[in-house]
Amino acid sequence: MSSNWPDLFIKALLETLEMTAAAGAIAFLAGLPLGLVLVATASGGICEQRWLNRILGAIVNAFRAVPCIVLLVALIPLTRLIAGTSIGTEAAIVPLAIAATPYYARTAEVSLRGVDHGLIEAVKAMGGSRWTIMREALVPEALPGLLSGFTVTIVTIIGASAMAGAIGAGGLGDLAIRYGYQRFNTGIMIGIIIVLIALVSIVRFGGDCLARRFDHR
Amino acid sequence: MSCCMDWWDPETAAFAEKIPCSDCVRVEADFVLRRQSIPDGTIVRLGNVSKSFGRVKALDDITLDVQRGEILGIIGRSGAGKSTLIRCLNGLERPDRGRVEVLGQDIVPLPERRLQLVRQRIGMIFQHFNLLSARTVAENVTLPLKIADVPWQEREFRVQDLLSMVGMSGKASVYPSKLSDGEKQRVGIARALAADPALLLCDEPTSALDPETTLSILDLLRDINRRLGLTIVLITHEMNVLRTVADRVIVLKHGRIVEEGDVWRVFTAPEADVTHRLIGGHTSDLPSAIRTGLRNEWTRGTDLVLRLQLSGSAAGNPVLAQLTRDLDVLPVVLDASVQHVQDHALASFTVAFHDPGELLARRIGEYLASRVSRLEVLGYVQQLA
Ligand SMILES: Nc1ncnc2c1ncn2[C@@H]1O[C@H](COP(=O)(O)OP(=O)(O)O)[C@@H](O)[C@H]1O
Ligand SMILES: [Mg+2]
16 A cells, blocks of 8 residues: 555545535536526416426436436537546536536426415515515525435535546546556545545535524424 | 604605604504595406406406405305405406406506516415415515515514514514414414505415414404505405404305395395305204204194394394284294394394194294295204104
């Protein structure tokens, strides 16, 4: 075992965190509005637009249907276009974010759809605009669900980022392949597994706490 | 009251400085109501309004005026179109045909943005309260003020006043899930009144409440109506609700108005069949032993059972005593009640006559028919006792 393995470990962990945080942030910022649009344009929504809803729904479904690893490879040309390279941590953020956004949009859509229609009606009856309805009723009422959905999305991104290691993304997945698989270093392998489990547990725990904090139902 | 007047500035017709006192709100609300110059006190005017959902005619050619300051009750079986009608009044539902004049303007052709401004002046309360669970009581009541762009310094005072008006001052920072149903509806009422509405719409506001809470909510609505002169349109299933609070009532059936009138009139002399059936459940019923034993034809040895109603001043007449004297019969009272609706008395008796025979039965019927408001032959029953 090489003497600098703690450094390698920390570096890989930071890379994983960077990929997850960046892809997660993008998925949240793009997925939440997409989820809102999906709910608002659905039939019976506050801004019914059946065709827009169908087209967006189809696109989201298409992305969700493609397995993550396939998407990572298939998006290499696009990644090269955006990040300038297809190798490395930054480059991996592009396909991860693109895969996670539709995923989160669907989760958000489910939570937003669960908001009691009576509440939307109540804000509408006060004279609230569509924007007010979204800001004052839809999002705050769905917040616990939006947060736990986000937790699940982050956990999924952590898994996908490890897979991205297989195509040269760096991070814990990359470390596992280079040391655990190619050099049969069982110690490193076990260490990576423990760190991943800890990471996922922390994310879940934090997410659950937050969701509970905002749940007043 | 005096605390307000010191600060009232007639030039700008506004309070020079906000002094938080519940009278302020009332004076201000009165002022807002007076400012609206709706012709001849009509606040809502529906003209030939129809609305269909697919093949279901929810509203069929409804024409209706609501007077300023009145409480109008809407009754009808479920599916009769009550909710659709009330939702037309604030544009939540757009009719297929007809005019919906609210506060002097036809709201049917209004674009969404203008409709929102009209809605800001119409409060609405719901059967299931519809309070935002992620917002505290005070935040819920603040929302209409926020929507109406009331400056935040003013919002706080208004919210305090509103909460004290509905008796919920102590619960301002509580989340709705911690409240009882009655308290939730109180908050719903405070929220509906927040932006000084000229009209309050209530869609079965007490249907989810127990009888005692129902009474307290009704008292509150009645009180608000009297104090603020607020016009209220109220849908209800409960005849007691109607009897205690409403001034006027309309009865809907299959999207049509089948009866309309002052509450006491509709209660004491209902005209439409539906009204009878809706209100009928309210007058006390016969014991089941008699009800199941009733036959339409007279046979030897059976007793005649009649129900008679006396309304208005006739309620004080000793009709049964006169009957006993004049026809020499002995009516047995099976059931009796006297109710008061809007200070109009309604007496109702169910009486039996022991084996009268055909001839006497007819004479009893003729005698009573000319002296009571309403006579109903319930039938004949085998030997009561
Ligand atoms: N949004 C809707 N879509 C389809 N049908 C509706 C809708 N709203 C009401 N209806 C129908 O219109 C009729 C009247 O409904 P509603 O006004 O809710 O009756 P009520 O409040 O008196 O029970 C019912 O037959 C109901 O099924
Ligand atoms: Mg209804």
